[in-house]
Amino acid sequence: MRANDAYISIQAVSKHFGPVRAVDDISIDIRSGEFFSLLGASGCGKTTLLRMIAGFESPTHGEIVIEGVPMSQVPPYRRPTNMVFQNYAIFPHLTVSKNLAYGLRYEKIDKAEMNTRVGEALEMVKLGGFGARRSHELSGGQRQRVALARALIKRPKVLLLDEPLGALDKKLRADMQLELRALQESVGITFIFVTHDQEEAMTLSDRIAVMSHGQVLQIASPKELYNRPVNVEVADFIGQMNFIDASVSRMSGERAELDTAGLGRISAPTGEASFFQEGDAIVVAIRPEKLTLSGDRNGGREGVQGVMRAATYLGDRSHYYVDLPGREEPLVVAGSDSGPMDHDPLERGSPVLVSWADDALVLLPRDEALASASREESSSNGT
Amino acid sequence: MSEISYIQRPNRPLHVYAFGYIAFLYIPVLFLPLFSFNDSIYFAFPIEEFTTEWYRQMFEHQAMHAALANSLKVGAVASVLATVLGVFGAKAVTRYRIPGKKSLIFVIMLPLVVPGILLGVALLLMLSRLGITLSLYTVTMGHVLICTPFAMATLIPRFEGFDRAMEEASADLGANAWSTFWRVTLPMVLPGVVASLLLCFTISFDEFIIAFMLTGTDPTLPIFMYSQLRFPARLPPTVALGSIIIFVSFVVLCFSLWLRRYGVEESASDGVRP
Numbered sequence: 001m002r003a004n005d006a007y008i009s010i011q012a013v014s015k016h017f018g019p020v021r022a023v024d025d026i027s028i029d030i031r032s033g034e035f036f037s038l039l040g041a042s043g044c045g046k047t048t049l050l051r052m053i054a055g056f057e058s059p060t061h062g063e064i065v066i067e068g069v070p071m072s073q074v075p076p077y078r079r080p081t082n083m084v085f086q087n088y089a090i091f092p093h094l095t096v097s098k099n100l101a102y103g104l105r106y107e108k109i110d111k112a113e114m115n116t117r118v119g120e121a122l123e124m125v126k127l128g129g130f131g132a133r134r135s136h137e138l139s140g141g142q143r144q145r146v147a148l149a150r151a152l153i154k155r156p157k158v159l160l161l162d163e164p165l166g167a168l169d170k171k172l173r174a175d176m177q178l179e180l181r182a183l184q185e186s187v188g189i190t191f192i193f194v195t196h197d198q199e200e201a202m203t204l205s206d207r208i209a210v211m212s213h214g215q216v217l218q219i220a221s222p223k224e225l226y227n228r229p230v231n232v233e234v235a236d237f238i239g240q241m242n243f244i245d246a247s248v249s250r251m252s253g254e255r256a257e258l259d260t261a262g263l264g265r266i267s268a269p270t271g272e273a274s275f276f277q278e279g280d281a282i283v284v285a286i287r288p289e290k291l292t293l294s295g296d297r298n299g300g301r302e303g304v305q306g307v308m309r310a311a312t313y314l315g316d317r318s319h320y321y322v323d324l325p326g327r328e329e330p331l332v333v334a335g336s337d338s339g340p341m342d343h344d345p346l347e348r349g350s351p352v353l354v355s356w357a358d359d360a361l362v363l364l365p366r367d368e369a370l371a372s373a374s375r376e377e378s379s380s381n382g383t
Numbered sequence: 384m385s386e387i388s389y390i391q392r393p394n395r396p397l398h399v400y401a402f403g404y405i406a407f408l409y410i411p412v413l414f415l416p417l418f419s420f421n422d423s424i425y426f427a428f429p430i431e432e433f434t435t436e437w438y439r440q441m442f443e444h445q446a447m448h449a450a451l452a453n454s455l456k457v458g459a460v461a462s463v464l465a466t467v468l469g470v471f472g473a474k475a476v477t478r479y480r481i482p483g484k485k486s487l488i489f490v491i492m493l494p495l496v497v498p499g500i501l502l503g504v505a506l507l508l509m510l511s512r513l514g515i516t517l518s519l520y521t522v523t524m525g526h527v528l529i530c531t532p533f534a535m536a537t538l539i540p541r542f543e544g545f546d547r548a549m550e551e552a553s554a555d556l557g558a559n560a561w562s563t564f565w566r567v568t569l570p571m572v573l574p575g576v577v578a579s580l581l582l583c584f585t586i587s588f589d590e591f592i593i594a595f596m597l598t599g600t601d602p603t604l605p606i607f608m609y610s611q612l613r614f615p616a617r618l619p620p621t622v623a624l625g626s627i628i629i630f631v632s633f634v635v636l637c638f639s640l641w642l643r644r645y646g647v648e649e650s651a652s653d654g655v656r657p
């Protein structure tokens with residue numbers, strides 16, 4: 001992205017709380033009208049970054065620029081941003097209508113227009129007729145809509161949302177996700193959405209920044225994050241992944257020969273990966289659904305011999321755990337069939353053949369600590 | 384399962400205890416109204432004839448009126464000042480990062496534990512050094528000093544109890560700090576403000592030691608009552624006044640409880656209509 005494409009530009013921003021580096025040198029450019037998510041585990045600094053954009057915290061270093069205007073000297077009440085708070089922060093002493101009208105007092109509009117805008121905003125979030133209620137007379141989902149309407153009624157250029165769906169149950173959450181996305185498309189406002197739920201981020205976002213320990217690991221579209229994670233941590237955070245230790249034995253053009261623990265010697269396309277040389281230790285990552293299982297007897301097919309250890313039935317798909325020689329933890333393979341087959345090849349203890357397409361292999365730099373931690377996790381899940 | 388939750392289940396021994404406790408507290412107090420209608424200047428049984436003579440005398444007693452008016456004035460001004468200080472103090476210690484916050488709170492709370500007599504003497508010495516004549520103003524000042532810790536203690540939990548995000552939401556929606564204070568902070572802590580006003584007023588109204596030290600020529604009601612104890616004939620009208628005060632306090636208390644429950648929402652939404 002060229003610098004002048006950026007609508008919001010977060011430039012080398014850090015925030016330190018005493019010794020804690022809540023946000024550590026983050027740079028992100030966000031386009032106008034984009035649905036942008038900040039995704040990361042608890043405590044990684046998502047809220048802190050969002051609060052700096054809203055103006056509730058000032059960066060220790062760096063600058064946030066919105067529409068070309070540096071924000072460091074602009075107080076929250078003059079910023080072109082509005083926020084939907086995690087606990088909604090609906091004023092309990094005011095009715096829903098007055099909550100919505102709260103921010104309109106600071107715009108130079110008359111009473112009649114104020115009322116029209118409140119009415120429109122209530123309709124937009126499907127709360128017509130709820131104007132006279134108070135916060136404690138609303139359900140969680142309704143409160144969430146009030147918070148959304150109260151922010152949107154200000155017609156902000158940027159809407160900031162801090163885990164707005166966190167307090168809702170699964171079903172309602174799914175409904176609200178759809179509504180939120182539809183709303184964003186209809187109002188055309190830039191959304192910056194904080195979540196620790198990777199599925200939610202994948203469903204909603206145009207682009208996602210994956211964060212960890214105050215830093216950004218990768219900024220990419222959901223599809224790219226899923227298929228081309230840049231390191232083990234991102235790969236592990238987004239969906240399920242098999243990690244296989246490997247060493248590069250030979251490189252020839254676009255391909256590399258790898259010695260792997262479990263898959264034996266394989267050949268993989270290097271793509272744009274250029275972080276390794278011959279002799280380096282790397283990690284090969286493969287999504288469970290990119291692996292295929294077949295009975296041992298179909299000769300002639302390429303792949304690796306393994307032994308079925310266990311299968312779990314997940315409703316819409318099944319997970320099979322396959323033991324490979326030279327590898328302690330089982331390989332996870334996803335099958336889209338309706339249940340474990342009751343005949344020969346996939347029975348526990350029977351030999352199977354695991355195969356994959358060329359582009360299923362993702363080559364990642366080895367990060368010792370992370371790789372081993374995630375492998376322990378997946379092996380404990382596997383049994 | 385029973386309809387009534389564990390907490391709400393009736394508890395016999397607790398009821399007996401509660402009634403015993405209330406009787407112990409209030410029966411002595413109820414003797415005041417009883418004797419205020421008794422046609423004798425001595426507080427002794429048997430009760431003689433019913434009379435309203437003491438009330439008549441009380442209403443004609445100019446000095447008593449003056450003392451009552453003094454106490455009301457001092458109480459009103461001291462409770463308002465202490466509560467205002469309490470609101471800003473409580474907001475400061477709960478909202479801002481202040482270096483040495485703990486010791487600051489300690490200093491503010493100190494008058495709670497310093498014996499009133501010492502505080503009174505110290506204030507008296509200081510005022511005479513500064514050449515300030517004793518008056519109702521000096522009494523009011525002393526009362527502000529002893530009431531402020533109570534105001535803080537009442538208000539700090541209120542400030543701590545509400546989500547900071549409320550104030551941030553207000554700022555986010557375009558309100559500056561001042562506007563946020565009036566439209567969000569104050570309505571949210573209003574029950575605490577009312578409680579603080581009533582508490583401070585009560586403290587000031589019956590405070591004796593500091594008033595005794597700092598009062599000039601105009602006595603407050605407790606000082607006046609104390610001075611009447613020496614003359615048996617003047618005691619019954621004082622008891623009559625005491626009875627009225629008990630009655631009024633009771634009404635005020637009921638009012639404040641009602642206010643806590645309903646008044647807050649009403650007055651808050653009236654005050655901040657956009």
Ligand SMILES: Nc1ncnc2c1ncn2[C@@H]1O[C@H](COP(=O)(O)OP(=O)(O)OP(=O)(O)O)[C@@H](O)[C@H]1O
Pocket residue numbers: 017020021022040041042043044045046047048049196
């Ligand atoms: N006001 C503060 N003072 C000191 N440390 C803070 C403060 N606010 C946040 N932190 C620390 O900064 C780090 C990042 O916090 P932040 O709230 O941004 O995390 P988060 O990613 O939003 O987490 P979650 O998903 O749990 O909300 C945490 O380690 C937190 O303890």
Ligand SMILES: [Mg+2]
Pocket residue numbers: 046047048
């Ligand atoms: Mg957070």
